[in-house]
Amino acid sequence: MTNSAEHHELQALLGAFALDALEGVERHAVEAHLRGCDACQAELVELRRVMAGLGLAAGEQPPPPALRDRVLTAATGRRVERRRAPASFAPRTRGRRASDHVQVEEVARSSTPVWRLAGAAAILLAVVAGVYAVLMRNQMEDMKSVVSNAADRSTQLAAELEATRRDSSRLTRIVEVLSAPDLMRVELRGRPEAPAASGRAFLSMTRGLVFSANKLPALSPGRVYQLWVIAGGAPVSVGILTPAADGVATMTVALPSAMASPSAVAVTAEPGPDGSKTPTMPILLMGEMKPL
Amino acid sequence: MCDGLTTDDRAGREGRVGIDAELVREIAAGSADALGRLYDRHASKVFGLARRILARAEDAEEVVQDVFTQVWREAARYREDRASVIGWVVMLARTRAIDRLRALRARPDQSRTVEPSPSLVLPAGDADPEHVSISSDEARQLKVALGTLPENQRTLLEMAYYEGFSHSEIAERTKVPLGTIKTRIRAAMEALRGVLSS
Numbered sequence: 001m002t003n004s005a006e007h008h009e010l011q012a013l014l015g016a017f018a019l020d021a022l023e024g025v026e027r028h029a030v031e032a033h034l035r036g037c038d039a040c041q042a043e044l045v046e047l048r049r050v051m052a053g054l055g056l057a058a059g060e061q062p063p064p065p066a067l068r069d070r071v072l073t074a075a076t077g078r079r080v081e082r083r084r085a086p087a088s089f090a091p092r093t094r095g096r097r098a099s100d101h102v103q104v105e106e107v108a109r110s111s112t113p114v115w116r117l118a119g120a121a122a123i124l125l126a127v128v129a130g131v132y133a134v135l136m137r138n139q140m141e142d143m144k145s146v147v148s149n150a151a152d153r154s155t156q157l158a159a160e161l162e163a164t165r166r167d168s169s170r171l172t173r174i175v176e177v178l179s180a181p182d183l184m185r186v187e188l189r190g191r192p193e194a195p196a197a198s199g200r201a202f203l204s205m206t207r208g209l210v211f212s213a214n215k216l217p218a219l220s221p222g223r224v225y226q227l228w229v230i231a232g233g234a235p236v237s238v239g240i241l242t243p244a245a246d247g248v249a250t251m252t253v254a255l256p257s258a259m260a261s262p263s264a265v266a267v268t269a270e271p272g273p274d275g276s277k278t279p280t281m282p283i284l285l286m287g288e289m290k291p292l
Numbered sequence: 293m294c295d296g297l298t299t300d301d302r303a304g305r306e307g308r309v310g311i312d313a314e315l316v317r318e319i320a321a322g323s324a325d326a327l328g329r330l331y332d333r334h335a336s337k338v339f340g341l342a343r344r345i346l347a348r349a350e351d352a353e354e355v356v357q358d359v360f361t362q363v364w365r366e367a368a369r370y371r372e373d374r375a376s377v378i379g380w381v382v383m384l385a386r387t388r389a390i391d392r393l394r395a396l397r398a399r400p401d402q403s404r405t406v407e408p409s410p411s412l413v414l415p416a417g418d419a420d421p422e423h424v425s426i427s428s429d430e431a432r433q434l435k436v437a438l439g440t441l442p443e444n445q446r447t448l449l450e451m452a453y454y455e456g457f458s459h460s461e462i463a464e465r466t467k468v469p470l471g472t473i474k475t476r477i478r479a480a481m482e483a484l485r486g487v488l489s490s
Contacts, residue, residue, distance in 0.1 A: 012474070012478055013474070013478075015477055015478045015480075015482065015485075016452070016459055016474065016477055016478070016481075018458070018481065019449075019452040019453060019477070019481070020387075020390065020452075021452040021457065021458045021459050021462075021477065022458065022459065023458045023459075026459075036348075043485075045424075046485050046488060046489065047481055047485055048383070048421065048424045049379070049424055049425060049426050049430070049485075049488055050434065050481060050484045050485050050488065051383065051386065051424065052378075052379040052382045052383050052424040052431070053426050053430055053431045053433075053434035053435070053484070053488070054434065054438070054449075054453050054454075055337075055341045055383065055385060055386045055431075056337060056341075056378070056382055056428065056431030056435075056482075057431060057434055057435035058341040058344040058345075058454070059342055059344070060336035060337050060339075060340040061339050061340035061343050062335075062336045062337060062339070063335050063336065063338075063352075063353060063356055064349075064353070067335075067339075067353050067356060068328070068331060068332075068335070070357070071331065071356055071357045071360050071361075072324060072327055072328050072331060072360070074325040074357055074361060075327060075357070075360045075361040075363075075364040076327060076364055078324050085409035092480075100432070128459065143319065179419055181317045199353040242304040250421030277305075
């Protein structure tokens with residue numbers, strides 16, 4: 001149990017604790033004391049109110065307008081747009097309508113000629129029609145905004161659907177290759193220039209190639225990785241690999257129809273963006289076929 | 293309660309508090325629009341405090357993002373009986389800004405990419421340090437009181453609050469004995485606490 005002197009000593013540090021200005025032993029001592037002292041906990045609550053008040057005392061400064069969308073989108077993961085104020089009935093016509101009403105009443109009581117009554121009614125109708133037109137125009141604008149937002153959303157969904165279709169197509173091809181009766185497998189090992197890299201390829205002459213590699217080292221700008229199948233003793237380019245930032249690269253691709261029986265798979269570094277017609281030495285990753 | 297407020301002032305304050313609490317309830321229910329409205333009401337306070345603490349506007353903008361992200365994630369934990377929304381938001385702002393300031397100090401060579409400890413987990417043993425109840429009127433009273441503190445107290449308090457220095461760091465920078473630092477900061481905080489309880 002904390003004795004009185006120790007309690008007062010630690011209580012004296014509560015302000016600094018609230019300010020987060022304590023370190024090490026003192027901080028731990030106050031934390032431990034708070035766990036068992038209701039009075040100090042209550043005092044800390046008050047001191048934290050001071051902290052909040054000091055924060056408000058710093059004053060306000062409007063952030064850049066563009067920050068709003070960025071913050072809200074980042075926080076919620078959704079696009080958040082500022083609301084438009086709804087269209088509202090223009091109040092300034094109210095006075096005119098009231099005066100028209102009075103005018104009409106006075107005309108009735110004093111036997112104003114019919115043509116004047118008709119004129120007043122026409123004015124009233126014109127005002128109402130004008131206000132109605134403004135209302136309708138505002139509603140049209142709102143509708144256009146709704147339609148535009150819906151169109152944006154539709155475009156976004158179409159893009160997502162297309163991406164899903166592409167993924168689905170790629171997965172279908174992978175399954176086709178891996179289920180091929182003539183499937184061949186090759187394990188690739190990193191050569192001296194890429195010792196940590198490794199890869200695996202599954203080939204079917206009829207259904208294509210599925211390839212993956214990891215720990216491919218980053219290349220200097222302007223250079224790309226190119227995948228080769230060695231077939232009939234000659235290298236056949238299969239395509240350009242695009243590793244992700246973590247060094248993983250995958251490819252799923254059809255093989256040239258007239259290709260001879262493959263014996264090996266290799267990866268080299270070539271000038272970008274389209275690679276080379278023949279591999280440039282050294283080979284970075286290579287493996288030989290093994291029938292499954 | 294004799295607090296210098298008129299009935300209308302009090303009604304207005306209660307209305308503002310009620311609006312904020314309602315917005316947080318809506319945010320807890322997943323309303324991004326409510327978060328936008330809370331942003332519109334209080335982002336200036338958050339940014340103002342962050343700018344007071346951080347030299348670069350870009351860092352202050354990051355603090356604003358951190359704060360409203362945390363509000364979004366923790367709205368369900370907000371307790372109206374324990375905190376005012378503005379108190380909560382301001383405390384988050386101060387914590388985030390000081391975290392960022394200290395991280396920048398620790399790694400000045402990486403000032404463009406430094407990230408403060410991004411944990412949104414509250415420290416163990418102290419359930420909700422940012423859940424604080426404060427009103428705008430009380431904040432105004434504190435601001436006035438801050439201006440009346442003796443300069444040797446106010447300066448040290450501001451070094452701790454707006455610059456995130458510890459007792460020992462303040463002592464090192466000011467060459468004032470550590471014991472004196474402790475005494476003056478304590479006196480300043482007590483004086484301001486007294487303003488709130490009077």
